[in-house]
Amino acid sequence: MTSPLGVAIVGCGTISHQYLSNLITFPDVRVVACADLDLARAQEVASQYGVPVATTPEQAMAHPDVELVVNLTIPSAHAAVAMAAVEAGRHVYNEKPFTLDRESGSKLVEAAATAGVRLGSAPDTFLGAGLQTAARLVAEGAIGAPLTALTLLQSPGPESWHHSPEFLFQRGAGPLFDMGPYYLTALVTLFGPTRRVAAMARRAREERIIGSGPRAGTRFPVEVPTHTAALVEFAAGQAATMVFTFDSPLPRWGFIEITGTEATMEVPDPNTFGGEVRLRRAGDDEWTPVPTPGTTAGRGLGVLDMAQAIREGRPHRATGELGLHVLDTMLAIAESAERSEFLEVGSTCPMPEPLSEGWDPVKGHG
Structure with a gap:
């Protein structure tokens, strides 16, 4: 610089x-x-x-x-x-x-x-310490050849705490488009671009009620699916099962598990910059935490x-190109759910290079 x-x-x-x-x-x-x-x-x-x-x-x-x-x-x-x-x-x-x-x-x-x-x-x-550590581990072969991923984002919906949640239930939002970019971007940085998808989606209720703030009790329409389940195939052959829902009374989020030929890796919440990475190799009875050098600046x-x-x-x-590819994949998921068929993802993108372990936002690259 x-x-x-x-x-x-x-x-x-x-x-x-x-x-x-x-x-x-x-x-x-x-x-x-x-x-x-x-x-x-x-x-x-x-x-x-x-x-x-x-x-x-x-x-x-x-x-x-x-x-x-x-x-x-x-x-x-x-x-x-x-x-x-x-x-x-x-x-x-x-x-x-x-x-x-x-x-x-x-x-x-x-x-x-x-x-x-x-x-x-x-x-x-994905530039934070947690996901960068995961990317380096996959690139280094720590889990063997990566095969599959399982992700989960479920909650009762943001209307319980958000004072003006209507936009989160309109076109361009819902759990898929609001939270999907975090999970899909994480997987693309680990596996490379997607190739095809299949999905189903549903809308639990036609209306929701604001639960807090000065407009508590106000009803508003729901315009998009509030539950989407997707199967995603990647160009390199891996497969992911992904769930995004605002319909669950039991909140669980930030779950990404990557399975390889030699080990399974627990990846941090992709909506954060830090978090713990854990490995469980074939034959292990317990998970092993992995150090996560890097920045969590935000x-x-x-x-x-x-x-x-x-x-x-x-x-x-x-x-x-990465942002457009993730958008293209989400749109394909939404269209697959509407049409009840597998759909090809037309775009691609370069796979980002991992940061060096010594990279620091203040001091620069290590």
């Missing part, structure tokens, strides 16, 4: 605080501007984190010191905001989902390639790796 990469945060909602609390500590990036359609909110967030400029999204993209736009707008705005940034000649890192449909996602990837700018996409949790690691990669002229890891 010769100088910090200038970054603008576009979208100053709740998630922006998780990004900013980390980004302002990384010496390889400099947050130049906070932008939002609500200028007062942009000013409040900029003031809280010592960011020098609070402005509109359009002005942030035109700022001469901004090289990378971190797009934290609502999912329905991801494609339009990212395209505007690309057209302004800026690199873009999108919160998940990458976009809401294949067409807009593909157009965005093509436009970025034409403009010579880079795209990145959340989730970047959201923004994908932005940091992208910034360093731009300066160093190397590929970054949380790519737009």
